């Protein structure tokens with residue numbers, strides 16, 4: 001079976017491409033490299049990489065038809081909460097307008113299956129923790145709102161056109177390929193674990209804790225960190241479930257355990273054996289105090305089991321990659337796969 005992975009040159013998409021290839025799928029990646037890395041194409045030679053935009057109808061339609069694509073895994077998006085608050089128009093355009101263009105191309109080509117990268121941000125401020133899929137959906141920032149809009153479009157495409165889909169709502173993706181081939185390289189980096197590890201490497205002068213007055217045991221925010229390879233594996237399960245005609249639906253993906261920012265810093269100090277300066281700062285606007293998943297549904301219905309569930313393993317795999325690749329993929333120009 002041939003699948004199209006949008007955003008496959010990015011962090012989670014690239015790890016998923018690796019799992020898909022190992023599971024025997026034929027993979028075409030479509031990425032405009034606005035945030036991704038051309039180096040990924042060299043690391044994963046088993047996949048075909050196409051440099052282009054999800055909204056290029058001619059390109060996408062051509063790929064879907066000529067490759068006889070049966071499933072689209074849609075990772076391509078902008079995904080920074082603070083950027084979305086400052087520039088909602090960017091987010092609505094890329095995640096909703098362009099996303100709907102992709103969905104139209106999928107409908108036109110008659111592709112039967114679709115897997116969508118959604119987020120814990122669709123829930124907003126949790127009313128109940130751990131968060132179950134039936135929790136109210138009241139996003140508190142444009143990023144979460146754009147992801148929810150796309151989820152809703154999928155649902156109605158399912159009803160009207162029979163598209164079978166699975167929505168995966170990731171909590172905090174972290175860690176790196178345990179074989180060391182792929183890792184996290186966002187520019188600018190805003191995620192806690194890579195920032196902490198860059199401080200351990202001396203690439204940053206310090207780590208700032210955003211808020212110490214949250215209603216949590218140590219006053220800092222708690223998050224549910226999930227290893228990127230466990231996320232990737234869930235996509236293969238989701239694909240098989242769709243092929244087996246499981247009903248469409250949404251699934252959380254987290255480890256069901258919250259760690260505070262201070263705990264992440266402590267684990268990083270232990271794993272790296274290095275000390276680094278940490279300062280306490282103001283809250284970052286839009287951050288909920290606690291985000292912890294219930295992943296019961298995906299465990300029960302798809303048989304998902306995390307292999308790298310504990311935080312120490314997550315941080316260790318990330319550390320291995322950052323230590324070996326202090327400059328990330330080192331392809332700052334990002335001018336495309338073809339030059």
Ligand SMILES: NC(=O)c1ccc[n+]([C@@H]2O[C@H](COP(=O)([O-])OP(=O)(O)OC[C@H]3O[C@@H](n4cnc5c(N)ncnc54)[C@H](O)[C@@H]3O)[C@@H](O)[C@H]2O)c1
Pocket residue numbers: 006007008009010011012013030031032033034035036037052053054055074075076077078079094098117118119120169170171172173174186
């Ligand atoms: N990282 C997390 O913790 C997290 C958590 C929840 C959900 N998600 C979702 O998972 C997906 C992947 O996240 P990530 O951290 O790997 O992000 P990423 O930025 O590393 O990857 C996204 C990729 O999509 C590409 N892209 C963006 N817009 C495009 C477009 N219009 N056309 C073609 N390619 C385009 C980028 O170049 C990039 O390679 C996103 O949809 C994100 O919203 C991420």
Ligand SMILES: O=c1ccn([C@@H]2O[C@H](COP(=O)(O)OP(=O)(O)O[C@H]3O[C@H](CO)[C@@H](O)[C@H](O)[C@H]3O)[C@@H](O)[C@H]2O)c(=O)[nH]1
Pocket residue numbers: 079080081119120121170171172173190191192193195207208209210211221222223261284287291
């Ligand atoms: O320098 C830093 C960076 C982060 N944090 C805190 O660390 C936690 C984790 O932050 P971060 O790694 O930026 O992730 P989130 O903001 O929780 O968002 C991630 O996880 C969400 C799902 O939970 C996804 O929707 C988003 O796309 C993804 O970026 C938060 O409490 C932050 O306030 C700090 O204290 N200092």
